[in-house]
Amino acid sequence: MWRNPKTWLFLACLLPLARLVGLGLGHGLGANPIEFVTRSLGTWTLSFLLVTLAVTPLRRLTGQGHWLRYRRMLGLFAFFYGVLHLTTYLWLDQFFDWPDILKDITKRPFITAGMTAFLLLVPLAATSNDRAVRALKRNWSRLHKLVYPAAVLAVLHYWWLVKRDITQPAVYAAVLAVLLGLRLVWWWRKRAGAPATRLSAG
Amino acid sequence: MATESTPRILPTEITPESVYERRREFLKGSLALALYAALPAQAALPAWKKTAWGRDESPNTWEEVTTYNNFYEFGTGKDDPAKNAGSLRTRPWTVSVEGACLKPRTWDIDALTKAFPLEERIYRMRCVEGWSMVIPWLGFPLGELLKQAQPTGRAKYVEFASLYDPKQMPGQRWPVLDWPYAEGLRLDEAMHPLTLLSVGIYGRELPNQNGAPIRLVVPWKYGFKSAKSIVRIRLVEKPPATAWNRAAPGEYGFYSNVNPEVDHPRWSQARERRIGEFFKRKTLMFNGYGDQVASLYTGMDLRRYF
Numbered sequence: 001m002w003r004n005p006k007t008w009l010f011l012a013c014l015l016p017l018a019r020l021v022g023l024g025l026g027h028g029l030g031a032n033p034i035e036f037v038t039r040s041l042g043t044w045t046l047s048f049l050l051v052t053l054a055v056t057p058l059r060r061l062t063g064q065g066h067w068l069r070y071r072r073m074l075g076l077f078a079f080f081y082g083v084l085h086l087t088t089y090l091w092l093d094q095f096f097d098w099p100d101i102l103k104d105i106t107k108r109p110f111i112t113a114g115m116t117a118f119l120l121l122v123p124l125a126a127t128s129n130d131r132a133v134r135a136l137k138r139n140w141s142r143l144h145k146l147v148y149p150a151a152v153l154a155v156l157h158y159w160w161l162v163k164r165d166i167t168q169p170a171v172y173a174a175v176l177a178v179l180l181g182l183r184l185v186w187w188w189r190k191r192a193g194a195p196a197t198r199l200s201a202g
Numbered sequence: 203m204a205t206e207s208t209p210r211i212l213p214t215e216i217t218p219e220s221v222y223e224r225r226r227e228f229l230k231g232s233l234a235l236a237l238y239a240a241l242p243a244q245a246a247l248p249a250w251k252k253t254a255w256g257r258d259e260s261p262n263t264w265e266e267v268t269t270y271n272n273f274y275e276f277g278t279g280k281d282d283p284a285k286n287a288g289s290l291r292t293r294p295w296t297v298s299v300e301g302a303c304l305k306p307r308t309w310d311i312d313a314l315t316k317a318f319p320l321e322e323r324i325y326r327m328r329c330v331e332g333w334s335m336v337i338p339w340l341g342f343p344l345g346e347l348l349k350q351a352q353p354t355g356r357a358k359y360v361e362f363a364s365l366y367d368p369k370q371m372p373g374q375r376w377p378v379l380d381w382p383y384a385e386g387l388r389l390d391e392a393m394h395p396l397t398l399l400s401v402g403i404y405g406r407e408l409p410n411q412n413g414a415p416i417r418l419v420v421p422w423k424y425g426f427k428s429a430k431s432i433v434r435i436r437l438v439e440k441p442p443a444t445a446w447n448r449a450a451p452g453e454y455g456f457y458s459n460v461n462p463e464v465d466h467p468r469w470s471q472a473r474e475r476r477i478g479e480f481f482k483r484k485t486l487m488f489n490g491y492g493d494q495v496a497s498l499y500t501g502m503d504l505r506r507y508f
Contacts, residue, residue: 030281031262031270031477032333095481100470110468160468163331164449165278165378 009070013077016044017084034092041085042114046158046172048078049151053179060186072128075147079125082118110160117153120146151176247402248315250340256324262335264404266477271411272329273430274378275364275371282373283411290370290431292415299347301437302357307350311415315401317350318342322405323398328460328489330424334474339419340402344435345393353389353437360392361385361442362418363434379445385418385429386442386456388498396421396494399432422491424458455508459499460489464508 001007020037023029029036055071094101104111124144126132133140155176159169261267273283276290295311309317320340328334348360366382368374374381391397398419401408408414413430420427426446436442446454453467462472462485473482488495499507 031266032280032475034475034480035333092480093482104470107465108469164274167278 006070006073009073013048013073016040016081034088038085038088038093041081041088042158043168043172045078045081045085046151046154048074048081049147049154050172050175050179052078053147053151053176057179057182060182076125076128079121082121086115086118110157113153113160114157117150117157120150120153124150148180151180247340247405247407248320250320250322250402250405253321253323256326256336256338259324259326259336261324261338261404262477267335267337267403268409268411270335270477272331272425273373273411273413275373275381275383275431276411277373278378284409286372287410287414289372290365290410290414292410292431295415295433297416297432297435299351299435299437301361302354302439303348303437304352304354305350309347311401314347314416315342318346318399320401325398325419325421326489327419327421327425327428328474328485330426330454330458330466330471332469332471332474333477334483334485334489335477338404339398339400340405341398341400341419343395344397344399344418345395347399347435348389348393348437351437356439357437358389359438359441360387360389361434361436361438362387362429362432363436364429365431365433380448383429383445384443384448385427386444387420387427388441389437390498391420391495394495394498396491422460422488422495424454424460426454427458457499457504457507459504459508460485461487461504461508463487464505 020029020040024033024037052071052074055067055074059065059067090096090101094104105115106112124146127136127140127143136143155169155173158172159166162169269284270280271283272280273287276283276286293311296308297311297314298306298308300306320342322338322340324336324338326334326336344360362385364383364385365371366374368381387397398421399416400413400419401416403409403412408417413428413432416432417430418428418432427444441456444454444456446458447456460471465471471485474485475482486492
């Protein structure tokens with residue numbers, strides 16, 4: 001088990017959560033702990049989304065297929081942190097006041113964007129098991145292209161929330177632009193050039 | 203990011219919630235006040251008198267008030283001001299009172315605190331971002347200073363300018379806002395007895411991150427209206443341009459009165475999180491100071507003049 005790099009990756013992916021728990025126990029979350037936790041879980045969701053989206057470019061640029069083995073776990077961790085982030089909002093920010101939450105989702109573009117991004121991730125998480133991959137066949141990769149709009153909406157969600165200093169969301173946006181831009185370039189080349197090698201979409 | 207660590211709590215030390223709630227009240231109120239009273243008195247501030255303002259409130263802790271700040275001159279993170287404001291030099295410091303008045307004057311900060319008797323007032327502070335605190339300020343009514351300057355008939359508004367010095371205020375090296383920070387009030391708002399020029403909190407001189415050595419406190423308006431580290435107060439005829447209004451006119455109006463019914467375009471203003479509390483509270487009209495200030499806005503459409 002300890003020889004498997006996936007074990008180590010799994011533990012590493014839990015570090016952001018462990019850090020929050022540690023800070024919480026040590027009263028290290030600052031004067032507004034709920035805001036701190038919500039923000040931290042949000043930016044980690046976004047980070048995991050971007051890391052997941054980096055797998056395919058990494059595979060193509062390095063020519064090494066083994067990166068693909070980690071993609072599912074990374075994607076599921078993005079969803080995991082997304083669930084925690086959403087939970088802090090529903091519970092600690094809104095206290096499950098559903099009429100207010102509904103109003104918030106429809107009235108506030110940044111909440112609308114965040115919620116939509118989350119909803120787009122739900123079917124992806126649900127079809128992440130081998131059985132679903134086999135059952136959906138080609139449709140699986142089609143379905144999982146939803147991660148692109150989800151990531152764009154997640155960045156927008158962050159961008160629209162920030163009061164004035166957009167440095168941080170801009171960094172995420174730039175990384176996302178590179179990751180999506182590479183795919184666009186490859187797609188364009190494939191379309192323009194000879195369809196010699198068919199690579200699965202990712 | 204706060205990294206302060208405290209000793210681990212033993213299970214035997216865990217208090218029942220009902221007691222805990224009272225403990226919090228006790229801690230935040232009496233203990234906090236007792237603690238600061240026990241701090242060595244600083245010679246720089248003359249004696250002050252206590253007032254009835256906010257006696258029924260539980261002030262936030264010194265720690266909360268001095269580590270969770272919006273002061274973009276020192277960075278846009280909440281903990282940046284506490285980390286970076288050490289570079290601000292608050293002596294010598296002058297504040298000029300100028301413009302449409304008969305007696306303009308440049309005040310030395312220490313002369314100012316001697317000329318105007320200081321009082322302590324505990325005010326609620328509501329940030330436009332949706333959180334709030336209770337802070338025991340030390341200061342004097344701005345109106346007293348303005349009266350001494352003798353505003354002329356042309357004086358309709360008051361403009362406040364904060365210090366501009368990127369060497370002392372590293373955040374000013376980036377154009378996050380149009381520096382220097384500028385704020386403004388209508389003359390009657392500025393003359394209102396609630397409007398304070400503050401030089402201290404918790405019986406001590408203002409820490410740099412809280413706007414030292416002198417700042418405005420307008421408790422019925424969102425926090426950003428209360429300009430920090432003020433160097434110039436000018437009586438003017440036209441509504442002065444203000445920093446946040448210039449940055450995003452659709453989001454931050456000139457008045458910016460606390461108003462639960464008028465949402466920020468991007469988030470609700472109906473509720474707020476009082477720092478230190480778990481549940482959110484309802485935001486009160488004029489931050490609960492309606493009895494004192496509502497008459498300033500009689501007949502005004504507060505949705506239009508937000």
